[in-house]
Amino acid sequence: MPLKILQTPYYSLCQGDLAPGCKSCVKGEKLVLFMTGLCPASCFFCPLSPEKKMKDVACANERELSGTTEEQIAQMIEEAKASRATGAGVTGGDPLARLDRTCEFIKALKKEFGKGFHIHLYTPLILVNETTMRRLHEAGLDEIRFHPSLLSEKFWPRMKLALAYPWTIGMEIPVLPDKVDETKRLIDYAVAEKIITFLNLNELEISELTIDTFHKKGYEIVRRDSYAIKGSREAARKLMLHAQRHKLPVHFCTTKLKDRVQMGNRVIRRAENExxxxxxxxxxxxxxxxxxxxxxxxxxxxxxxxxxxxxxxxxxxxxxxxxxxxxxxxxxxxxxxxxxxxxxxxxxxxxxxxxxxxxxxxxxxxxxxxxxxxxxxxxxxxxxxxxxxx
Structure with missing residues (x-):
């Protein structure tokens, strides 16, 4: 049956099934595990705040983790329980920039909550190699989401290293309104190499540290009360139609989903508990x-x-x-x-x-x-x- 672009109840667009990690995320059930603000990539659109960007800080949801590794793990588990999390999304920066910490935290979550506690992780490709993939798999990671650069194809083949393990593999990238053709080439490559089973597209959003760069590139917000960039949604539709040729499931995640649905549901769950x-x-x-x-x-x-x-x-x-x-x-x-x-x-x-x-x-x-x-x-x-x- 051909894929169709559908409006979801979460203010997003989708064709095909949501990735396993997304199904929990939209319900507010995922712990947001920020492993470090350090990252070897230099993405001009990185939305991190000045307090986190290139800072070696770790957070579980809004809680900054401090002390020894054991103390940080205890704080993380406490926050997971407080928010009644059923899984975790591991992000950064690049979690692979602090691989030991990332693996220890994944192991600790699996030990505390069991194998059913679904964990997905985001990473660019610079630190992806056989060792990092093996260690993430051994730690218990369920789903990996690659963030390839559109400016260079140099590291794209590294995604194939993940095929050695029986986890879910996808890509998650922002939709740059002026990079539709480059994004299509990336999609074609990932599908031709049979690497990914899903694609997540994120609505491009402005942040405190990207204002000047976005202005120079001609990016404008859709409204004064929004962080979303004009043209990102329209470009996402073009990419989704392109992905239909490959029968590739795609989810276009909007800024409204992140703020109103993901964050909102997570807050409600925590309020019920706290x-x-x-x-x-x-x-x-x-x-x-x-x-x-x-x-x-x-x-x-x-x-x-x-x-x-x-x-x-x-x-x-x-x-x-x-x-x-x-x-x-x-x-x-x-x-x-x-x-x-x-x-x-x-x-x-x-x-x-x-x-x-x-x-x-x-x-x-x-x-x-x-x-x-x-x-x-x-x-x-x-x-x-x-x-x-x-």
Whole structure:
């Protein structure tokens, strides 16, 4: 039966079946495992932020992993459980630039969650060789997605090294509006060599570090409220029609899918798992709650400030927050109606409860900042709205 381009419920286009990794991803079930910002490629369209690009940092979803390898693995597993992940997408940078770390993390996830925990990985071709492919397979990788360069065919044959192993092989590339012919040649090569079983096309998006380069190339955003680049969707349709000649399944993943579906569903899953009895959870998974801050209320560079606090200061702040918590309980607050959030050095409780007791609390503790906040249920607890109680 011939393939047809269909609109999915996820704001994307698809012909044929989604890749196994994508089926979990659109449901928000995948842990986003960022292995490193280091990468030997120099893709002008790389969407990484300044905090990650060419920085050797590792993250599980929004949580930066720190400490020893064992501590990082424990944090990763904790985040996977918190988000109720059924699999992981391993990305970067290039995960192969930190091959030991990547393999250790894959092994740890398989050991903790079992063989059914589906793991896919993205990589350009520069570090692909017999050793890296063998080690990834031995670690337990289920699906590999290659990101070949359109500017040079030099490394394309390296994709064939993956054929030695019984995993799913595909390509995932951004759709450059002015590189349709070059992309067609890449598709023709990968199909002729019988390397891939699927192709993922990503809508080209602008980022903080690509603004100047995109401007010089004449790339423009589709709307002022969008990161998507004009012409990328139209070019994707041309490529999908071309791929139909090869009966190749293709998924065109839009910026809207990533932001609204993938991220949205992941946030909702995490909210269901992480919400406290006193939290108000909306349809998007955002939490509304009361918060009491002392020395470190949210301000500019809030994350950097929290990260830089010395252990002695952190302990002193915890003691003062627990003093407020004890006082609240003396006023009749139930034991499960509030807690000290040590990650963000604050006390959290129900919004209605804080509204009712904020005035006497501030009289007793004049240095306290009381606020009603709406935030993501993610490890970084990104605050969407904050209303201070005067």
């Amino acid at each position: 919400k406290q009895p006193f939290d108000i959870v909306d349809s998007e998974g955002l939490l509304t709650r009361g918060a009491v801050y002392l020395s470190y209320p949210p301000k500019f560079s809030y994350k950097k400030t929290l990260k830089a606090i010395a252990s002695e200061e952190r302990l002193a702040e915890e003691i003062r927050l627990r003093e407020i918590l004890m006082w609240l309980r003396e006023q009749g607050m139930p034991a499960d109606a509030g807690l000290v959030d040590m990650h963000r050095l604050r006390l959290v409780l129900g919004a209605e409860a804080l509204n009712g007791i904020a005035r006497p609390l501030k009289q007793r503790f004049p240095e306290a900042t009381c606020a009603i906040i709406t935030e993501w249920p993610t490890s970084d607890a990104f605050i969407v709205e904050m209303d201070e109680i005067q």
